[in-house]
Amino acid sequence: MNATPGLARRLCALALLAASGGLLGSACADNESSLFIRMRMAEKAEEGRCNATCNPSEGFWTEDTVDAAYLGSHSAMLLVGNQVVQRGDSDVLRTETSRVQLYEAEVRVTDIEGNDVTPGYVVPITGTVDPGASSEPGYNCADVLLIDGATMDTLRVQAAQRGGDVQVWATVVVRGRTLGGQEVETAEWTYPIRVCFGCSLCVDTSPPDCCKSSAGEGCEDAEDVEATCPGALGAVDCRALHMTCTEYIESFGL
Known part of the structure; x- marks a missing residue:
């Protein structure tokens, strides 16, 4: 039979009075x-x-x-x-x-x-x-x-x-x-x-086509974006998205 919370507390109190030491007290x-x-x-x-x-x-x-x-x-x-x-x-x-x-x-x-x-x-x-x-x-x-x-x-x-x-x-x-x-x-x-939604700074490469593949001929080296820890906003590198920042946000259709 399941005891109600009030009954459980009373039983616990009675057990504490009856127990010696205090070992049972830590359990209650x-x-x-x-x-x-x-x-x-x-x-x-x-x-x-x-x-x-x-x-x-x-x-x-x-x-x-x-x-x-x-x-x-x-x-x-x-x-x-x-x-x-x-x-x-x-x-x-x-x-x-x-x-x-x-x-x-x-x-x-x-x-x-x-x-x-x-x-x-x-x-x-x-x-x-x-x-x-x-x-x-x-x-x-x-x-x-x-x-x-x-x-x-x-x-x-x-x-x-x-x-x-x-x-x-x-x-x-x-x-x-x-x-x-x-x-x-x-x-x-x-x-x-x-x-x-989309409040972080997103950085495109120059030219923007290089977001998809920065190894292409004529693509300039984009500066590395500093890492940001969870819980704080930071810059996002479009190369991690494999598309421009605008294309990525639009891909959600929201």
């Missing part, structure tokens, strides 16, 4: 405080790759901007904290069981009025978050898909039809499992994302 505690999402880390382009330092003292972003014309999905590096109490003790040969292995994230994308843009989805993630030292949590990053392909398709049409930005919220719950077998998950964490 709200595990949303054990694991939490701290922030969206700022990513920097270095040698053609985007890197983020997984530390709460490093830079972070408060909003992402995504051009749906050039991206089929959007991911972000989230800083996840672990407040599970340390259990390891070398004096008694007790192994550390409070490390959390992350395995999935549940994501829901809504508009500014709270309506779902598309059905929510669950995506696999990886990463291990060590327990903290003293009162400080342990931290690590998790790369989470904030906008999947189906959601981006919907937002692309909306942004093109509006001729401007579409503001959405990505709400994320990260789940993990301690090495001791305890399931933990974060509370809901919400992050704003602004979606546009």
Whole structure:
């Protein structure tokens, strides 16, 4: 028989009174405080790759901007904290069981009025978050898909039809499992994302025909376009599109 939430809480309270030690207390505690999402880390382009330092003292972003014309999905590096109490003790040969292995994230994308843009989805993630030292949590990053392909398709049409930005919220719950077998998950964490269509700077070669093949005779070498990390707008090289910027935008028929 399934217990109602109120009955489950009362049973848990009775169990705590009856139990000695406090071992049962950790099982009845709200595990949303054990694991939490701290922030969206700022990513920097270095040698053609985007890197983020997984530390709460490093830079972070408060909003992402995504051009749906050039991206089929959007991911972000989230800083996840672990407040599970340390259990390891070398004096008694007790192994550390409070490390959390992350395995999935549940994501829901809504508009500014709270309506779902598309059905929510669950995506696999990886990463291990060590327990903290003293009162400080342990931290690590998790790369989470904030906008999947189906959601981006919907937002692309909306942004093109509006001729401007579409503001959405990505709400994320990260789940993990301690090495001791305890399931933990974060509370809901919400992050704003602004979606546009064709708002990035797109650079044609000279002459524009060389967008299709820059190896052709008479094509000038176009300057390399600097890499931009996910969440920030940057320049797009038409050679990556294999057509001029105008032809590419028109190919959507929106």
